Structures are given as structure tokens and as C-alpha cells.
Amino acid sequence: MGKLFGTDGIRGIAGEELTAELAFRLGIAVAHVLARSDRRTKVMIGKDTRLSGDMFEAAITAGLCASGSDVYLLGVVPTPAVAFLVKDTGADAGVMISASHNPSEYNGIKVFGSEGYKLSDELEDRVEEIILAKNDPAPRACGIIGRVMSGEGLLEKYEDHIISVLGKKASKPRRVLFDLSNGSASATAKTVFTPDTTGFACDFMAYDPDGININRNCGSTQMSALCKYVVDGGYDIGIAFDGDADRCLMCDENGKVIDGDMIISAFAVEMKKRGELDKDTAVVTKLTNLGFHQLMKREGIKVATTDVGDRYVLEEMLRGGAVIGGEQSGHIILRRFATTGDGQITAAEALNMLADYPDMTASEIFGKMKRLPQVSVNVTVPQDRKVEVMGSAAVVAKKLEIENILGDSGRILLRPSGTEALIRIMLEGSDTAELSRYAEELKTVIEGIL
Structure with a gap:
């Protein structure tokens, strides 16, 4: 993952971490990375129901059109509808504006390629490089600026x-x-x-x-x-x-x-x-x-x-x-x-x-699967300190201590969130109270480092 793209696109609080300017630059970047020599690139844009969706839709559309892509606006649609319609209609890319399960103040941007799959790490890196660059790629001449069209009827x-x-x-x-x-x-x-x-x-x-x-x-x-x-x-x-x-x-x-x-x-x-x-x-x-x-x-x-x-x-x-x-x-x-x-x-x-x-x-x-008890705890950790905190001697030692106690009857998993400023702790075993105690002990160790 780069500085902007997590495991599920770009995400953040709308207007703060994720801005209209960033969305505009993403539109420019996607258009240039996926540009074709034989025709204008065709990109579909969908969004969920968040208030900030209109703002980001307009910003991404402007960036795409300014860089020579035609845009089809799908309106409010599910994320998988964008993936399906991109492939079904022969579009070159699809952009979904959504922060998925996060609260309304968040929003996010996911990009799908022509086969309906999310962009590869390589293409995401190229998009991110253009977004973060000081100078934009050369703008398109007036005659090949993209157009905006309605995607009405495609959702059916x-x-x-x-x-x-x-x-x-x-x-x-x-x-x-x-x-x-x-x-x-x-x-x-x-x-x-x-x-x-x-x-x-x-x-x-x-x-x-x-x-x-x-x-x-x-x-x-x-x-x-x-x-x-x-x-x-x-x-x-x-x-x-x-x-x-x-x-x-x-x-x-x-x-x-x-x-x-x-x-x-x-x-x-x-x-x-x-x-x-x-x-x-x-x-x-x-x-x-x-x-x-x-x-x-x-x-x-x-x-x-x-x-x-x-x-x-x-x-x-x-x-x-x-x-x-x-x-x-x-x-x-x-x-x-x-x-x-x-x-x-x-x-x-x-x-x-x-x-x-x-x-x-x-x-x-x-109900054929019988679940073992699981306990999950989240710890707020700044994005730029996750690696440092997870690799610290105190955290590594505490995790190893818990692993030795659980043995073969359970497990512990410590991982950074791919979409939020969190480190996630998950324990699994036979005794929920015991798992909760171990999770809180590890959480305390992590918070003591911050």
C-alpha cells in the first residue's frame, strides 16, 4: 500500500483527510494512467448516499473530463454495480465514491479496471504518483476534453x-x-x-x-x-x-x-x-x-x-x-x-x-459451523506510527506471552487496519473472559507507547 491507497481504496473524513482537491487530482490521474490512443477513455462513476458524495462526484468528473475522459454518472448504486457495469458495457474504468461501513462523515474512492476488478497495486501506485506530484500531466486540448453523460437505465x-x-x-x-x-x-x-x-x-x-x-x-x-x-x-x-x-x-x-x-x-x-x-x-x-x-x-x-x-x-x-x-x-x-x-x-x-x-x-x-469465542479490540494509533508500535519490544513481548498461554487452544492476531488509524487485536479461544483480559492487557501496552 502507498500513502493514499489502503486495502480498499482511498478513505478519510470528507473535507479533511479526503478533500475535493484530492478527488479532482485522482480524476486527472486515472484518466492519464488509463488513457487510450484510439478513443476517449470511458469511465463510470457511482456513489453511496453520503452527503459528501455529490461534491466528490463533481470533483472526480472535472478531473476526468479535463484529461480527456468521457464520464457516465450512475448516481446512487452499490459498489458491485459499478464493477459489474464497467465490464458489461465495455467501459475502461469505474469509480465508486463510498466509505463502505464507516460513519457518514467519512468517504472514500475505489477504482475498478475494465474487467471489473480493483486496480492492481502497480496501477494504484501510478495513480498515486500523479496525485502527489507537484506538476499535473499536460492538460488535453479543448477539442478532446471529455463529456459528461447520464447513466440512467444502466442500473437495471x-x-x-x-x-x-x-x-x-x-x-x-x-x-x-x-x-x-x-x-x-x-x-x-x-x-x-x-x-x-x-x-x-x-x-x-x-x-x-x-x-x-x-x-x-x-x-x-x-x-x-x-x-x-x-x-x-x-x-x-x-x-x-x-x-x-x-x-x-x-x-x-x-x-x-x-x-x-x-x-x-x-x-x-x-x-x-x-x-x-x-x-x-x-x-x-x-x-x-x-x-x-x-x-x-x-x-x-x-x-x-x-x-x-x-x-x-x-x-x-x-x-x-x-x-x-x-x-x-x-x-x-x-x-x-x-x-x-x-x-x-x-x-x-x-x-x-x-x-x-x-x-x-x-x-x-x-448453523452447522460452531464458532469459537472471539474477542476483538481496536486501539487508535496514528497512521504513521503503526509499524513502529507493532514492532516495539514491549508489544512483541506481550504478544508472545499471550501466545504461550493460549498454546494450541487459541490464537492471537495483531494487525494494522488497512482503512483506519487503528491497530486491531483479535483473540480466539475457549474462555471469553480470559480472552478479554488478555486483549485489554495488550491494549494497555500499546497505549503506553503512544
Whole structure:
């Protein structure tokens, strides 16, 4: 990663760490890095529902057009819609303006290439070099300045794609409650998930975005309201997306959260049963619960483990030929249908399983994996001190001490966040109280260095 790009694009507080000027320069940089000799570059721009989205959309558009690219404005769309439409329409790039699961004061910028994948590290480095340079590349002559066009109607292509993933209609009526996080899914989910497309009764919450309520007490990072409403309303399952709808978590009929590990494990077992699990492999990250690995071993499924971040999961999937991978957070890549994590495609496949097993509850379908207790603690650490702090003698010694205590019955993972000024501590084992104590002890050591 460079100075600007983290594991999931550029991100920061809008107007402070992420400014309109930076967004303008990113537009210039993307246009020059992806420039073609035979025609103007075609770039699509989407955004989530944050108040700052309009500002960044205008700034990036100006930079792209000033450098000779044509821009198609998609409006409010899910991040995976941008990836899908870039490839489907033959565009050269797509830009998504979103800070995903972060609060509304944050925003971010993700760039996809012509095949619908996020830019490679090499291309990101070239974009970053231009952004940080003192002198901009030579501007385009007036005759080849880009134009701005509406992407109206293109979103329907993406919606139709998700609907095509939905299988046969359910024979047994069930009730589903969707939490749209006041985010991008508000633009699509009500069209995609209907009684006609699913055979289920579909209700929705958190679908009225006002620019600042995205992810506020709703969505896949704050599941308590959904879990309560599912139980109180007698729903069979609850499905939550994050702000840009590239993640999906669920809760069962009892209000218990079904996390990404549980979803991936259920999908992988079902795919192997159907002969659809290429290489008999699922790809996950270091944070994946040990219970996942235990279930996969019993089912004869191989597991490839990567660093934390969906880009690393995808790289391993492409390298090894796996068709399913993802993260505990609900960022799940189903490579038969998408080039990136797609919350609504994950939801569609989950509903397919409910339809295929009408006599089983959500807790039975997705509860085969038994989670070991995990404790996660975040410590605020300035971006420029993460490496120093993690490598300090005191932190290394404390981590080793905890590892020796846990032995083979647990583990500890210490890692820098790829998107925020945080160091994340994760412990896993059999005793939650013990894990919490160790996490707080390590947190105290880290804070003592700052």
C-alpha cells in the first residue's frame, strides 16, 4: 500500500483527510494512467448516499473530463454495480465514491479496471504518483476534453443480473426482513427482492437515506435492531447490507447473527454437494474463526488463508481457481457471478438455500459451523506510527506471552487496519473472559507507547 491507497481504496473524513482537491487530482490521474490512443477513455462513476458524495462526484468528473475522459454518472448504486457495469458495457474504468461501513462523515474512492476488478497495486501506485506530484500531466486540448453523460437505465442491467441469480421460487412461504443501512441498497433491493422474484414475503427497514444516516444504528455493522425486529415480527431470516452493499450479514429466526464465516461455510458445503466447488477450496482470511476450519476439515474442503482484505482473497481465488471466498465481515466473493464482494448476490444465494430446504430453518441451514469465542479490540494509533508500535519490544513481548498461554487452544492476531488509524487485536479461544483480559492487557501496552 502507498500513502493514499489502503486495502480498499482511498478513505478519510470528507473535507479533511479526503478533500475535493484530492478527488479532482485522482480524476486527472486515472484518466492519464488509463488513457487510450484510439478513443476517449470511458469511465463510470457511482456513489453511496453520503452527503459528501455529490461534491466528490463533481470533483472526480472535472478531473476526468479535463484529461480527456468521457464520464457516465450512475448516481446512487452499490459498489458491485459499478464493477459489474464497467465490464458489461465495455467501459475502461469505474469509480465508486463510498466509505463502505464507516460513519457518514467519512468517504472514500475505489477504482475498478475494465474487467471489473480493483486496480492492481502497480496501477494504484501510478495513480498515486500523479496525485502527489507537484506538476499535473499536460492538460488535453479543448477539442478532446471529455463529456459528461447520464447513466440512467444502466442500473437495471445490474438488477436483472441479481434476479438471474435467484433460483426457483420458494414452495414454502417465508418472511424475510432486509436492512438496507440507509445506503446504496436503498436504490436496488426493493426492486430485486420481491414476492415475484423470491416467492417470499419481503419487508424492508433503514431504506430512507438523508445523507447522514447511512450505517447509523443499522446495517451489517450494527445488527441489534434487525435481530430484534426479526424476533418480534416472527420473520424467518433477517438480511443486512452495509453502506455500499458489498457486504451481507444475516440473523436467524432466533435473532442470532449469521456472520460471513457461517455464510461461506454453508455455501461451500452446499456447492461441494452439487459439484460446483471448483478445486474443493474456499478462500478466507487470518481472522476467520477456527470453527470454520474445523467444519471444512470434516467436509473434506480445503481452505486457503490470506491476509485481511478482500483484494487478497480475490488474488488467491484467481491464482488457485477457487470460486468462493470472503471475510467474516460479510464481504463474500462468488466468482461465478461477480468480480468483487456483492451483498445482494450473497443474499440471493442465501434465499436460494432457504427455498431448496423448505423444512429447515435459517438456524439449521447456516448453523452447522460452531464458532469459537472471539474477542476483538481496536486501539487508535496514528497512521504513521503503526509499524513502529507493532514492532516495539514491549508489544512483541506481550504478544508472545499471550501466545504461550493460549498454546494450541487459541490464537492471537495483531494487525494494522488497512482503512483506519487503528491497530486491531483479535483473540480466539475457549474462555471469553480470559480472552478479554488478555486483549485489554495488550491494549494497555500499546497505549503506553503512544
